[in-house]
Amino acid sequence: QKEVEQNSGPLSVPEGAIASLNCTYSDRGSQSFFWYRQYSGKSPELIMFIYSNGDKEDGRFTAQLNKASQYVSLLIRDSQPSDSATYLCALRGTGGSYIPTFGRGTSLIVHP
């Protein structure tokens, strides 16, 4: 049973700060990891994916992957109120399975 664990939050940060969202997973063989953003009443939207250990940067977003410790994180620099949303961590299975496993998500609130 693949599991993806996230703190449900809410995580509250002031505007301009760095928001750090974390995710741990149980399937050591997982290869692909994704971060989705979901605004209230909207569908999940892919914002980052990462396959290799280390950091991957895209604008204000940095995804970090540590396969040995089985965690993946998302850093949002210079947080804006528009970043307030639920962030879902997902991973793609092993053994040819293309079924993604999603965490329950972390609610982020960026206050002015």
Add this chain to the structure above:
Amino acid sequence: DAGVIQSPRHEVTEMGQEVTLRCKPISGHNSLFWYRQTMMRGLELLIYFNNNVPIDDSGMPEDRFSAKMPNASFSTLKIQPSEPRDSAVYFCASSHTTKAYGYTFGSGTRLTVV
């Protein structure tokens, strides 16, 4: 690219009625997923199709739920008879198995069974 298209956006129906949700995946994607999202349970995978063939339907709650994918550009999820506990947002998502760039979600169908 119009993305994944779902219809209807909202559906209100009475208990016992049949409900059909529709999905058009992104052209060229060969994998399609139906999810249900509630506050209590989060995103739950209902069924996964690959190349129009159902691969994993272990998440389908019970026999009242059925899904079809008659061709690469269309899928349906049917609930018959519907019950109040089926009220949720139902998402369709598509991807390509050999291009692991994530899964694209449709805008969802908000189902309310009264």
